Amino acid sequence: MPESAKLQAEAAEFRARVHIDEKIVWSAGSGPAFLAAVGLLAALAGFIYLIVVGAIDSADGIVVSGAIKIAIGTVGVIVVCLLGTCFYIVSPGETSVRQFFGKYIGTVRRTGLVLIPPLTYGKRVSVKVHNFETYELKVNDLDGNPVNIAAIVVWQVADTARAVFAVEQYEAFIKAQAESALRHVATTHPYDGPGPGETSLRGGTDLVSSELAEEVAARVALAGLEIIEVRISSLAYAPEIAQAMLQRQQAGAVIAAREQIVEGAVSMVDQALKRLEDSDIVVLDDERRAQMVSNLLVVLCSDQRTQPVVNAGSLYT
Incomplete structure (x- = not known):
């Protein structure tokens, strides 16, 4: 232009x-x-x-x-x-x-x-303090995932002249502007799993609410309205992807638990082998050491109770 x-x-x-x-x-x-x-x-x-x-x-x-x-x-x-x-x-x-x-x-x-x-x-x-809850909006977050989000806005009239003469109906005006600001802020953050320097909607609720309050305040300033507080009241994945996202979260939780179990099992095996060697209880060659490590890891990492197999003979026969 x-x-x-x-x-x-x-x-x-x-x-x-x-x-x-x-x-x-x-x-x-x-x-x-x-x-x-x-x-x-x-x-x-x-x-x-x-x-x-x-x-x-x-x-x-x-x-x-x-x-x-x-x-x-x-x-x-x-x-x-x-x-x-x-x-x-x-x-x-x-x-x-x-x-x-x-x-x-x-x-x-x-x-x-x-x-x-x-x-x-x-x-x-x-000039009393008012509050209202926005409709539950369906928007796409920063990663493009559809989410349902709603917020509670606490506000009051600060400049009565602007509220009466600058806009047609200031109550309807602030509701429309709050929903617009909520939609814009939700699209600038991922729902979960933020990258470096990012804030997620689920993990950074306080920061997102503060950002939302600032944006709503800037939008309604011409109507003489003051924003006291904005809080996210509802946040969830849209129904069409909620099940898939739940499975992804469950998979992540299982992987994290497995990592912790394996780390603990390796530490316990290492301590067991060191105690056996330091106490001269048994002398293990490489093959017996490998067999013991395998057995201990199976016992410690298995989801179900293991059934022991008693070997009455020699490991080499």
């Missing part, structure tokens, strides 16, 4: 994204809000009383005075109703993203009854 076309693509991408950061809107705590609420209620009662008095004056023939009182009381009630929009209740673990005629003016993070700018409307955004 030419450099100019690349720059144009990057500029278009920049314009397409919503670049906005959270800011704290002006607000007052529960104490001032309660006093203001009491004052507004008292003012509302006074204005209603003024309207009633004006209506009585108009009925008694004092038209001008009654009309003025009714007008003042009506305007006062409207003003009190408008100021009533300054009160808002925020529960613990939640915030309110406020807008004034479509413009983002800030986020309320105070809890309880709070005073906020009038004529604003907002959206509740939870």
Whole structure:
């Protein structure tokens, strides 16, 4: 791609994204809000009383005075109703993203009854810790073997403005990005038997989880989401190759056990021959030594109990 076309693509991408950061809107705590609420209620009662008095004056023939009182009381009630929009209740673990005629003016993070700018409307955004488990994905590992893998993602909203305005639905967004990152990370590691400098999915779970958390965090940063932890919850070979891989693992275990058995048997035979020679119990020539070594290895390495054969004669007859 030419450099100019690349720059144009990057500029278009920049314009397409919503670049906005959270800011704290002006607000007052529960104490001032309660006093203001009491004052507004008292003012509302006074204005209603003024309207009633004006209506009585108009009925008694004092038209001008009654009309003025009714007008003042009506305007006062409207003003009190408008100021009533300054009160808002925020529960613990939640915030309110406020807008004034479509413009983002800030986020309320105070809890309880709070005073906020009038004529604003907002959206509740939870900042509690959330978690979800991805679907069990079927992917190919680094060696091309199909594996089934799933992960648990623990996250929370860090920037409420980005979560609301930068993406359409941040909960669906993080689920899709987590599955995409899980699929990518799984393809960069072998399931088992890593080579030099490699980390396997089964043997390096902590390292893989850390790498997965970093990749998910990078993908959801534009939505103002923070990744707390990512852990692999399910990991297994796909059913179509699970039996073959199990046989391979069993064969490897049998080979490792045989190697250990043979190594131990050779060591025991060597010790037995040295003890016989050092104690002058019997003098063995090469043929008798070879026969004894063979017999001892058969006894020590056999899977089943050996049946001894008693030789009543000489080895050479």
